[in-house]
Amino acid sequence: MPRKKEALTLSVPPETKEQLEAIALRLGIFWGKSPSVSGLLVAIAQQQIEVGEPFTLNSVQVQSLDKAVKFLNDSGEVEAAQIVLGLLLDKANLEAPMRQQLLEKVSQTAEAWRLRVNQLKADHQPFRLFYQSGKDKVSEFTARSAKIRLYDKRLYLEIWCDDANPREIPELAHNRCLRLDKIVNLLPASENWRESIDYIEVHLHFLKGLADNYESKPDEDVANEMVGDVRHVVKRVSSIFWLFRDVLRYGEDCVIVSPDNVRDRFQQKLIALCRHYDIDIPD
Structure with missing residues (x-):
């Protein structure tokens, strides 16, 4: 049965109509x-619709x-970043270049590359990777294995490629660590x-308060035990760059015990750091 409607008469000026x-x-x-x-x-x-002043965003x-x-993408919060991008495109009064830039961010995000990499991994499919290694430079790598990692709240792609990385120790020379958002x-x-x-x-010793307060990382730590007042940790490491970043952050309460070439490389870094601050290091 049709719903009964009530008539409503409005009296408005022609321009209002x-x-x-x-x-x-x-x-x-x-x-x-x-x-x-x-x-x-x-x-x-x-x-169903909003009334009043339209919601807009200023510059x-x-x-x-x-x-x-950018912060959300770097933190791995890709879905939240997409929501904010949608808000900008929908509500902001954007000039054409800015709108185009945001549209490119929507279509070419780290999430899109993450999905693509995961599919290639699932298919055991090696791939050629083109990477924005400098402002006007694109480098090329052939990846024969890949792993996505979160370092310092940013997504990275670790790959194995035939080209050796001179900055790494020989055992890790074929690994590369690349920012996902620069693919x-x-x-x-x-x-x-x-x-x-x-x-x-890599074998590490944690000392003093860090021995008690060290937070184990299950995806990295192969062994973790207290021996007296010292915590002995064995880490599975794919990049000495990121290892050294962690050790430097821990300061004097963390010591690299072995292997020798990793310990020696870190010692060279410490010597260079001391010389920057005019601290004499005997030869």
């Missing part, structure tokens, strides 16, 4: 082929939210797949 019809037209509310003022009133009553707010997008392109390659990137085991 035209303004209401213009709003109905913009919102796609029609009666037949004509914009419907009655339908507009129903939509307002049912809170300072746009810049702040754009920085927030330019991924293309399948006709190489043999490897099951894993390279790893070494």
Whole structure:
């Protein structure tokens, strides 16, 4: 049975009627082929549309939210970053270059590359990786194994490639650690797949308060036990760069015990650091 409707008569100036019809037209509310003022009133009553001043963002707010997008992506909060990007595109009064830049961020995010890498890994498919290694430089690598890691709240892609990295020790020379958001392109390659990137085991001693307060990392720590007042930890390491970052952060309460080439490389870094501060180191 049709629902009974009540008639409502409005008395408005002609220009107001035209303004209401213009709003109905913009919102796609029609009666037949004509914009419907009655339908507009129903939509307002049912809170299907907003009334009052439109919600917009000024230039300072746009810049702040754009920085927030970068921070969220770097922190691995890709879904939250996409929500903020959608808000910017929907509500901000953007100039054409800025809008295009945000659209590119939507279509080419670290999340898109993460999904692509995971699919290539699942297929055991080596791939050619094009990487923005400098402002005007794109480097190329052939990845035969890959692993996505979170370092310092940013997503990285670790790969195994044939080209040796001179900054690494020989055991890890074929590993590369690349920022996921700087990937330019991924293309399948006709190489043999490897099951894993390279790893070494590094023995560390944690001293004093850090011995009690050290937070174990299950995906890295192979062994973790207290021996007297010292915590002995064995880490599975794929990059001495990130290992050294952690050890430097721990300061004098963390010691690299072995292997010798890792300990020696860290010692060289400490000597260089001391010389920066005019601290004499005997030869």
